[in-house]
Amino acid sequence: MYQEKLIQEIQRKIDATRSVIEAIASALDISYDAAHRRISMKSKFSIEETVQLANHFSLSLDKMFQNSDHVLVKRTTEIQSFDDLSNYLENSFRSLTEFKPNLETFLYYSAKDIPIFYTINTGLLSRFKRYVWLNLLSPDELEVSFESFLSKTPMDNRGQKLNDYYSSIRVKEIWNDTTINSTLQQIMYFSQAGLLTADNGKILCDQIKELVFSLEKKCIPNNDQYQLYYHELLILNNNVLVGNKDRKSLFVPHTMLGYFITNDKDTCQHASNFYQHQLKNSRLLNTAGTRDKKMFFNKVYQKIELYKARVIAANEI
Template identity: 55%
Template structure:
């Protein structure tokens, strides 16, 4: 099989079954139908530039054409070092996921090492605090600017809200464990101890966190068809995210706090989906569990929140 044969076969597998390969190639390369037909029928060859353009469009590794190596091309999200970078990050993320919004059959799988950001964006004090933490940690240097002096632009809030809208339109499968809540609590405690967060705001943030837990628990109680929560007490979760639809899929693998490698490689996404399903089979569905099991899980999380809050209150009163 020639390299051109390989490329055409891969493209056929990437596009919907009822789509025309000739039409797709003509549109991507901006050439006529007849010119695309000659290439697909192997009467003429793709140029190097055309091959690169097709590989970029379909996120294909050139190694697939010239070697037998199992390699894939991944995209990388923009590095965040400023509020403008974060705004661009949310805007690009919303655009990237726009295809999945209101697409019938769209599903999201989330291995929640931390509380998924979709629960903590949307205009609350907690969402503002998470932005504050992310910017501090991603800039590479700590700031002396207190949370109370931190301001959030309206456009950043708008773009993050658009990203949340995609999440709310898909069928979501989240896997949590008893450590999922830890990171957020530790961040609140750290900035409180550093003198960058007042006790009053720390108390309000813990209250917001309680609201998140209550909302998630309510979704489980409601047995929503679009939200499924699983408890896994064995696996170390990693914040991997997989989004699938009948004609498209994307896997997001974290490499920094908000930085992700992204691939739409069909085999990779299929393997990731199989692994998510394996995790789910070995997890407890909190939607289908009885009230007792569900209450035990959420009460443990609330007890942690109460414990951190009490520590901060005691330290304030004793002057530590």
């Protein structure tokens, strides 16, 4: 059934005067007889051949093969090494830049953690996040201090392209009271384990504070490019929806950095509707009154200072 459907879609794509057997033989670089066996259902297309044909004839496998409760997704590669992480950032950039880096592209971010786009450049906080990710994702524990990691690991600026892309599109982030917690807890953990010095721990806390302060400065009424929403009840999950007026892509996390990606129209529209509903139930800090805005950010700053004090105390014991 599926093979017949694929062949029918190819027939619709090619010129009426052209043989579908010839078209498939050319696309797969196989003989006329081999193509004929596939057309007559004597042989089946392999998965690789199916994908190759879909790419060659610009066909959407999602649209062809899905039913109402099945959606085709692709997943990001697993990360087990520094090179894997660098390739992950490069591939993520390619996935996102299917949408042009301009203000016609929008992105919704359900920020369970500090959005990854802020922690993938070459600063100390970004290098610390790489250290944490590799500790958690590598099958072999690093068993080195953060300072040793800094001296042995090359500077990688591939994440900067993602950061630049994020800065060039329209972004709506949803935060809650726990968005910064995991990063602060990571600083505390490695500090208590003796794998992070007090000086670097303090610097990392200060850099988080500087990051949040920069976001506060962007939260102004006339800034349509960056909008920060505060939701008191929603359990965030790091979902990302990116799109433009023509199409959308949904990124759904399945591990710490691993994502399933789908372009399925209905799924993306449902996600968009969900985001719109949650935004209505959130407080837009860009237009919030001074009191509400200051209450949110002061609470964040106080939490950062609390963890900073704990880091200092942990190293004095």
